[in-house]
Amino acid sequence: MKKKLKKPILHILSDLAKIPNTSFYEKEISDYIFKNLKDFVDKIYYDEFGNLIAHKKGTKNNVPSFAFVSHMDHPGFEVVGNDNDKLELKTLGGVSKYAGQKNNKLLIINSDNERIPITVSYKPKITNKIQDAREKEGWLANDVIFSNINHDQNIINHQVIFDLEDFFIDEKNNLIHMRSADDLAGCSSILQALKNISDQNIDGDVFGIFTRAEEVGLLGAIALAESGVIPIETNIISVETSSIIPGVNLGGGVIIRTGDRISTFDDSAEKYLINAANKLVNNNEFKYQRKLMGAGGCEASAFKAFGYKVTGLAYPLGNWHNRGDKKVEEEYISIFDLNTGLSLIEEVAKLSGMEFPSFTEKMKSNFINSSEIKRLKNKW
Incomplete structure (x- = not known):
């Protein structure tokens, strides 16, 4: 059943879905993103490898900043x-x-x-x-x-x-079916979030990064990370889809991703996601999940290899890489999950410039001097 596209992010995603985007053939996708984002950021440009970088400048220097990263290609x-x-x-x-x-x-x-x-x-x-x-x-x-x-x-x-349908919505189950949700869902989320916060004064820099050739070895992300174009102190946040695994629910909200198949991520970056998510949980329209999504790798691991602090968001994905039931089928994601991801990206961006203790720092301050630990010095 067809569903009217009520939210702007669905218009963006349906537009992107119409564009073929095999690895190395991402130009039309990047042209669409550039055209629809250039009036909402301070700077937008291509690096020498064809990755697209959008930059909303912060109002302060030397404060926490974020780069939200997705890839434009599909297998x-x-x-x-x-x-x-x-x-x-x-x-x-x-x-x-x-x-x-x-x-x-x-x-x-x-x-x-x-x-x-x-x-x-x-x-x-x-x-x-x-x-x-x-x-x-x-x-x-x-x-x-x-x-x-x-x-x-x-x-x-x-x-x-x-040869699959570009995009359609299952209204009964509140699902988006499309040939390449991975990772046009991430691209649409970052694009829409940057548009939504464009008129807000935010302390730290916010980047939207759209990489090439992720599906053939994270090539665009590796090249960009190695180049040092993005300041090393920037917190890297991968925005991906990831195959549904035990412990993850479709429709359970966006996933705070603690790691992927390649590496585990950094709590010093994840703390911003957790703080932002906890600010949103009182809203009945927001839920989130937290999980190490180990089915595949993502751009966070590419940046981590070059010394960046990284974390990630992921949308639970059905029919990952079009692997349907004994045939090639459209991938699918939850509209609810997509909306919660968009909300979380915006909320995290607003936290740029703010400092929070990491989980390990909290553990030190909360427990190291506790009376219960001091009991351990007593004899049996």
Whole structure:
């Protein structure tokens, strides 16, 4: 059932959903974000790697600042060979094993942004135990698959996306279904939050960062972190989707992410999320969850590797990377979760410039001199 898009963030997300966004082919996404954000921030620019950086300047110097980070790409394929109408498709990112199944429907995006339907003709046989194990976990293990095409264009170096619906809303269950919720949900949240706080005086700097090629190894985030363009004292907050795991509920609110598959994050950065969330919990329209989301990695780990203090937010994600029930399907997230994430990003931004004790600092001050600990010095 179709649902009218009542909130601005849903308009943004539905617009982004219409844009193909395989890794390395993010330009149209970044153009949309740039166009819709340039009048609401003090500065917006591309770094040398094509990452998009928006900057709302704070009113004070040397105070806590935040960078909210999401990625613009989604897994898919790229045409790397075209021989007598036989196409060789390179896998970009982790995709469902059913994406390589014979007759699976795909779409080539040509130079005129037209969508050309193709179907998978075959994939090479699995030849080793590593590939076999990956397929048993539900992932396509092949680096390339093949398709046939009857078309008069010499199609090469074009992106290929899944032939799925771009965007629709399940009104009964309050869910958004889309081809690439990961991570256009994060992009839409950061874009809308920066627009919403644009006319507010905030003490510390706030950045919105939209990275490239995350799905093929966090490449854009690694390049940006290594460059040092973002000041090292900035608190990095990844805004992602993450596969639903035990202990996480779809519709239970945005997740404060304590870590990912690669690393655990920093309580010195997470304290701002916790303080902001606790300010919002009295609102009946706000809930949050807290969990180490270990199914995949995210940009926070890329920045952590280069010395930044990091934390994360995540939206519980169904059909992660389009891995549906024995077929390729749209991903889905909760509208409630999306709205709580937007509220939390805005609330955290308002805390820029403010200092809070970390959890470890609280533990020291609350317990080290307690009378109960002093009892331990007594004899048995």
